[in-house]
Amino acid sequence: MMKIIGTVAVLGTGLLGASLAKALKKRAVAEKVVAWSRSEQTREKCRAFPSVFDEVYDTPNQAVENADLVVVCSPTSNIVEVIESIVPSLKNGAFITDVGSVKEVVCQACRKVLEDKNAIFVGSHPMAGSEKIGIDFSDPELFEARPCFITPYSDGDERCAKKLAEIWEAVGMKVYSVPPDVHDSIVANISHLPHIVAGTLCNTALKFPELDLRNYSGPGFRDSTRISSGNPEIWDSIIADNRKEIVNALKNFSSELNSIIESIENCQSEKIGKFLRDAKAYRDKL
Amino acid sequence: MMKIIGTVAVLGTGLLGASLAKALKKRAVAEKVVAWSRSEQTREKCRAFPSVFDEVYDTPNQAVENADLVVVCSPTSNIVEVIESIVPSLKNGAFITDVGSVKEVVCQACRKVLEDKNAIFVGSHPMAGSEKIGIDFSDPELFEARPCFITPYSDGDERCAKKLAEIWEAVGMKVYSVPPDVHDSIVANISHLPHIVAGTLCNTALKFPELDLRNYSGPGFRDSTRISSGNPEIWDSIIADNRKEIVNALKNFSSELNSIIESIENCQSEKIGKFLRDAKAYRDKL
Numbered sequence: 001m002m003k004i005i006g007t008v009a010v011l012g013t014g015l016l017g018a019s020l021a022k023a024l025k026k027r028a029v030a031e032k033v034v035a036w037s038r039s040e041q042t043r044e045k046c047r048a049f050p051s052v053f054d055e056v057y058d059t060p061n062q063a064v065e066n067a068d069l070v071v072v073c074s075p076t077s078n079i080v081e082v083i084e085s086i087v088p089s090l091k092n093g094a095f096i097t098d099v100g101s102v103k104e105v106v107c108q109a110c111r112k113v114l115e116d117k118n119a120i121f122v123g124s125h126p127m128a129g130s131e132k133i134g135i136d137f138s139d140p141e142l143f144e145a146r147p148c149f150i151t152p153y154s155d156g157d158e159r160c161a162k163k164l165a166e167i168w169e170a171v172g173m174k175v176y177s178v179p180p181d182v183h184d185s186i187v188a189n190i191s192h193l194p195h196i197v198a199g200t201l202c203n204t205a206l207k208f209p210e211l212d213l214r215n216y217s218g219p220g221f222r223d224s225t226r227i228s229s230g231n232p233e234i235w236d237s238i239i240a241d242n243r244k245e246i247v248n249a250l251k252n253f254s255s256e257l258n259s260i261i262e263s264i265e266n267c268q269s270e271k272i273g274k275f276l277r278d279a280k281a282y283r284d285k286l
Numbered sequence: 287m288m289k290i291i292g293t294v295a296v297l298g299t300g301l302l303g304a305s306l307a308k309a310l311k312k313r314a315v316a317e318k319v320v321a322w323s324r325s326e327q328t329r330e331k332c333r334a335f336p337s338v339f340d341e342v343y344d345t346p347n348q349a350v351e352n353a354d355l356v357v358v359c360s361p362t363s364n365i366v367e368v369i370e371s372i373v374p375s376l377k378n379g380a381f382i383t384d385v386g387s388v389k390e391v392v393c394q395a396c397r398k399v400l401e402d403k404n405a406i407f408v409g410s411h412p413m414a415g416s417e418k419i420g421i422d423f424s425d426p427e428l429f430e431a432r433p434c435f436i437t438p439y440s441d442g443d444e445r446c447a448k449k450l451a452e453i454w455e456a457v458g459m460k461v462y463s464v465p466p467d468v469h470d471s472i473v474a475n476i477s478h479l480p481h482i483v484a485g486t487l488c489n490t491a492l493k494f495p496e497l498d499l500r501n502y503s504g505p506g507f508r509d510s511t512r513i514s515s516g517n518p519e520i521w522d523s524i525i526a527d528n529r530k531e532i533v534n535a536l537k538n539f540s541s542e543l544n545s546i547i548e549s550i551e552n553c554q555s556e557k558i559g560k561f562l563r564d565a566k567a568y569r570d571k572l
Contacts, residue, residue: 127504147502176502190499194487194510196546199565201480203546204539206568213476214572216433216462218413221572223509224480228569232562239550239558250547253490254540260482260489261536264525272525276518279485282492283514286500286507 004166007032009067011060011082013046013053015129016099017073018138021052023171026140030167036063038074045135061089069095069163071124076100077237080109083121090119095160097124101187102241103151103180111153120160123180125149125187126173133231141172148173149187151180188245192238193253196246198228290452293318295353297346297368299332301415302385303359304424307338309457312426322349323421324360331421347375355381355449357410362386363523366395373403381446382407387473388527389437389466397439406446409437409466411473412459419517427458434459435473437466474531478524479539482532484514 008030010017017035024030034055037043046056057063064070064086074082079098090096096119100106103123110121126148148168152161165175178186202225205213213221239246263271294316296303303321310316320341323329332342343349350356350372360368365384376382382405386392389409396407412434434454438447451461464472488511491499525532549557 127502146504149502174501186494186497186499186502189491189494190503190507193490194507196550197483197487197543198510198569199561200539200543200546201483202565202568203561204479204535204542205475206564207538207542208472208475211472213472214568215460216413216435216472217476217572218432220513221476221480223512224484225565225569225572226509227506228565230566232559232566235562236555236559240553240555243550243553247547247551249490250543250550252493253486254543254547256490256493257483257486257536257540257543260486261533261540264482264529264536265533267526267529269522269526273518273522275485275489276521278492279488279511279514280516280518282488282500283484283511286503286511 003029003031004170005030005163006068007034007066009063009070010035010073011063011070011086012073012075013037013042013135013138014073015133015135015137015142016126017071018046018052018135019128019140019142020071020073020099020126020171022138022140023143024167025052027170027172029170030069034063034067036060042135060086064089064091064094066091067094069097069167072096072098074098075234075237076102076106076241079106080113083110084113087113087117087119090117092118094119095163096121097150097160097164099124099126101125101191101238103149103183105241107151107153107180120157122156122160122164123149123151123183124164124168125151125183126168127191128173143168144172146173148175149183150175150177151183152177154179184242184245185248188242188249192242192246193249195227195230195235196239196250197253198225201225202228289315289317290456291316291449292354293320293352295349295356296321296359297349297356297372298359298361299323299328299421299424300359301419301421301423301428302412303357304332304338304421305414305426305428306357306359306385306412306457307332308424308426309429310453311338313456313458315453315456316355320349320353322346328421346372350375350377350380352377353380355383355453358382358384360384361520361523362388362392362527365392366399369396369407370399373399373405376403376405378404380405381449383410383436383446383450385410385412387411387477387524389435389469391527393437393439393466406443408442408446408450409435409469410450410454411435411437411469412454413477414459429454430458432459434461435469436461436463437469438463440465470528470531471534474528474535478528478532479535481513481516481521482525482536483539484511487511488514
């Protein structure tokens with residue numbers, strides 16, 4: 001059977017990269033999967049799975065030489081740097097994408113880097129993963145039924161976006177195509193805002209006088225703060241890259257919060273009731 | 287073997303009351319468990335479990351007549367009313383408790399109702415349960431490893447508090463004894479605040495222009511908003527009864543939130559990093 005894509009080079013084999021490699025092979029999406037990792041130790045781990053990784057290279061440039069699709073799975077802060085470095089080695093007409101959780105900054109930069117080059121970049125953001133990181137937790141089913149953004153510019157070449165949509169769907173994802181800035185606003189609200197809110201819950205509890213509130217916590221506090229365990233370095237860089245949209249989302253949240261505080265303080269039971277019912281109705285349909 | 291308590295009357299057999307009845311029997315804590323429910327339909331459901339409920343009565347007064355311990359499992363707003371109505375039927379020296387999630391209001395009122403009566407009330411708050419309610423979801427393991435408050439006044443009779451601690455421990459709970467007002471401040475921070483914050487996340491998302499953000503939600507948004515599905519009537523009454531402490535907790539949270547918004551807006555990466563690391567360290571030890 002004809003595969004969807006020929007050779008895929010996965011650059012960076014952490015949780016997402018390694019899971020993608022496994023999924024591409026398990027679901028017979030790619031002819032060949034090759035990889036590079038910055039860490040020698042991780043490259044060794046990849047070499048221990050020859051059924052997943054056809055080749056494991058010591059440099060990103062070697063890895064991309066024959067790749068029809070390059071998926072940059074490095075941390076957000078390194079994506080542009082990695083793409084800059086591989087440009088001279090790219091195959092003619094190669095498609096490139098990344099898996100970072102902020103898109104406008106990266107897409108703008110890559111557009112510039114690839115100007116007049118025979119390669120097309122379209123950003124991806126597969127919303128999969130967890131607070132567990134690294135190749136050891138990789139899982140070919142990580143993407144199943146999860147949402148994935150692809151973020152082409154409206155004036156761009158459509159072929160790369162179309163191929164990416166096919167590939168992400170083939171590993172199980174629900175694909176949404178939106179411009180980079182719309183993506184950044186959506187994830188600020190649905191992902192970055194909840195992360196900072198969860199952190200604020202922890203930091204508020206942390207300051208409770210004398211008692212350790214964790215002793216008394218139930219599943220409610222547990223679930224609503226779970227994402228605070230995420231890697232602080234990753235979140236540092238997400239916040240730096242999506243500052244504007246995150247601040248907008250936080251301010252909307254804060255104004256919503258002030259309004260319910262006022263209602264509670266003034267015993268406005270009708271407003272409180274509506275707040276609770278609206279939230280429940282919204283959440284029940286998730 | 288000697289049981290911890292003779293006859294327990296469970297008034298109100300929703301999720302908590304029915305689970306308690308099952309646990310008391312399964313773990314051989316009580317000689318006898320009798321019950322009353324306001325709804326005839328629920329009483330019929332109780333009668334279908336004769337191994338759990340030795341007797342099911344049509345009135346609370348009949349149910350408490352021979353009870354050594356009365357556990358009022360009605361909604362918070364009805365607890366005092368139920369206790370007022372059973373006073374004339376109580377056995378001499380009976381212990382009484384409730385399972386409501388707010389304590390100062392209820393404990394104050396019950397202290398008044400039982401003044402000069404030969405019965406002792408000490409509040410309980412077993413932190414078990416979920417957004418699923420009603421006898422159909424009842425489970426003898428509901429209390430396992432969960433925290434439970436008992437809230438005696440410092441000048442009160444200690445026998446009831448001691449017996450309650452034994453009983454809640456016997457059904458699997460970790461028992462903490464604190465005065466009612468301290469309890470209310472703890473749960474405002476650990477339970478009520480997260481509930482209102484989760485509701486605020488939903489209501490903020492609800493107002494996102496044009497798109498339905500739920501399409502793009504991952505496990506982070508899902509977990510951090512789960513508790514919003516709780517019963518709005520129960521939460522109406524919790525908010526009304528614990529208004530002062532909830533407003534305090536919300537204002538502390540809001541000031542913490544404003545401070546991180548300011549740090550993000552002003553690119554104060556050191557403060558942002560500390561915020562993320564503090565939250566992670568706190569949550570990791572939950």
